[in-house]
Amino acid sequence: MRFSLFSTVVGCLLFFSCQHQDTQAVATDAALWPELTQTAKPWTRWWWMGSAVDKPNIKEHLIAFEKAGLGGVEITPIYGAKGEEEQFLEFLSPEYLELLDYTITTADSLGLGVDMVLGTGWPYGGPQVEREFAATKLVVQKYILKQGEVFDQELKPDAKERQPASLSAVLAYDTKGNFKDLTEEVREGKLSWTPKDAAYTVYALFTGKTGQQVKRAAPGGAGYTLDHYSKEAFEDYVQPYDTAFSEIQGHLRAIFNDSYEVYGTDFTPKFFDFFKQWRGYDLKPHINLLLSDSDNDLGNRVKSDYRETLSDLLLHQFNEPWTDWSNQHGFKTKLQAHGSPGNLIDLYASADIPECETFGSMPFDIKGFRREEENIRTGDADPVMLKFSSSAGHIAGKPLISSETFTWLREHFKTALSQAKPEAEELLLNGVNHIFLHGSTYSPERAGWPGWKFYASVNFSPKNTIWKDASALFGYLGNVQSVLQEGKADNETLLYWPIYDQYNSYKDGNLFFQFKIHSLNEWLLDTPFYETTNTLMDKGYGVDFLSDAFLKQAKVENGNIVLPGGTYKALVIPDCEFMPLASLEKLVALKNAGASVIFTGLPESVPGYFEYEQQTAALRDLIAKNNLAITALESGLRAAEVHPETLVGSGLKFIRRAEGNSKIYYLVNHTSEAIDTYIPLSGTVDNAVLLDPLTRKVGTAAVRNTEGQAEVKVQIASGDALILKTNWSLPEEHWAYTTPMAEGIPLKTEWNINFEEGGPVLPEAATLSSLKSWTTLGADAEHFSGTASYTTTFTKPETEADTWQLDLGDVRESAAVWLNDNYIGTAWSTPYHLDLGALQAGENTLTIKVTNLAANRLRAKELRGEEWKTFYEINMVNKDYKPFDATVWEPTPSGLLGPVQLVPLAIETK
16 A cells, blocks of 8 residues: 555565655654663773873863763773873873862763773783782692612703792692692702602692783783683772772763783682682692693593683682772662683673673675675684673673674774674664663874874774764664663573583693684684574574573573573583582482473583592482483473564564563664565564664564464664664654665766865865765875765656655765755665655756765875884884784775666555
């Protein structure tokens, strides 16, 4: 059924996608959109280079951030720019604290929030870290003694150890494993001893220091990295902050802790005491097994206990005290746990806001999506890895899940907004709802163009050309996040993470093993856990991961598994070799209480060394007595009444949340084709509402029932997204579905191009008979980065249409559009389509203001020999961490490349 052109105003033409449009000119229903709060908007990491900041430039930056649609900043002081030394401020000096307080109060007046790092650069450390409390490692010196051989020498660590190390213990083992503690035999560092009964291997254990310094430290922030396994070290570390924060009047929102990049630290002075307390036995008689250099069962069991102790130390001696201390000061905590030598789920959950990150560029099948090999680092944003942080938040009841987003997304000055969008969507689809950009660099006016820049970031800065239309990206992210912060996560299935399979393995003999995002092949890929996760997600099941610690907290209510953060219908146990006896006992108890526990494999042994034979026997007996058996995954879930979202069969990706009886879906099309179909939804669906996160348009969706299955009609172009809410209060208008009435009509007209703003100079205006990159228009245009206005006139086609769509074709990189002097919208992502609505009879004037990347201007600057890379430490490197050189670049295509077409559309509502 046809409707008037009025209908085009209230519905988004999703088949071809509307980009960011003037929200004053389209019908919306504010009641369907949550408030765009401070936390719903994206935030940005804000690097203070050399802390060379001043009030006028701080204020100017914050105003620009707020105007563009950001919700807050996360301050990280780092190294400075050369030539600015007189402007450097010592970290936590009175002058620094004054400007920090000014930043917080100014941000607050603008409605922005402020987070900060507890230090400078990363990881935690600084001048207040005495050697006693610096990152610690176990240093071992090994001596092989024959029976009767006289040993009489000073015990020293290997000469290659550059840091002082103190002797902790001297332990001897014969070939049968018999043990002697020779520590008391040492006099003034010298051991005099003769093994009379057998040959012995003697281990001299030293408490050593890694010597690691803070990376990228700001002035006044250099020093040793902190011992992250010592509460005493942490309490000593925060003393300067107790004093500093007492002098600040403004209110920080959160304290941030970056990814765990504390390297080679596998010990702490009280390690042996905690090991005995937590693992149930004294480690010293078994050091020979711990340090065994072969892949053997007993050695791996002791290594497992050692690694678990490191995890517990990090959690209980650092992370939890850190959150407690921050909360006592009125701050939240925001933690990147990845890279830690421990259980990522528990570590993420120890913070108020768990935070993941992505690094590099991921591939997408989106039609027209560009990912040039010469401009990228291969990304590692694996959905399974991303779900560790969101799972921790979901099971622990932490409403915000954040992410460090766009690190090394492309080569410097070569990232387009369109390339950022699907990377962010992948995060949002896997549970993130509080994006932090990576990032923005404080750059004063005196720095000129391109200003100061952090070496691994996209640099969302007013000095970067992409800032011109960045508010469109920020608005999109804010709209999606506002919805993904509604209600609660609605994953119905838990998946147990068998971390002990990792603890209880050889790992090349390394005691210190980090669960890093950059080496997933070492601990995640090719595991049954990874395979099971992907199987569940591919079939449309919502899943969260479960640790042993959170398993202990689980209860059963009405057959459901209840955790602090949510309720689940089923718990899946993937095939695993090792499981603690207490964990299996809890699983049996849950099953006996009526919970659906699905074993796709059964454990073979307990991990660790303590009474492992007795415990393994008890584990196997428990399996036998309770008739535990392997169950097919899907049949087990059906029995638990867990139903997948079969909409994934259409190619759509999704995440689902729940609010009361309503379900909220975020649907994304990363396929190469438009999706125009009815999609099935799980559960009861009385009605459905569609929301376009690009334009904030809303409308009642078409719903039908096919053989008892509710289905909702969607039209989502390749690269686009929709939000769908079921059982919601309905808006007045129906969603407008569209179909092309004819082929697109190319605009074969002349285009007047006028360069409006940018540099290094404005090229001369030109007239184009056909669209092409403006870099072909002469040297000035080849070197130009900024905005150019394209203007043409055309006569309204005679083709019948309810409404018209503008297909801009290839845009490099964003385009703001006016039709007959009326602003239509900004096209900034694939597909570059906009809804024009009605065309006036006769002649129409189209104006398109296109902004390109900053790459060509930067290339020109370097070709002229003008130096801008004036930073300390790493200065500026390219994506491969080689010296940055833009002179080798080819000109980057820029402007409106087209072809530009008018597409006649018919509108139908149902």
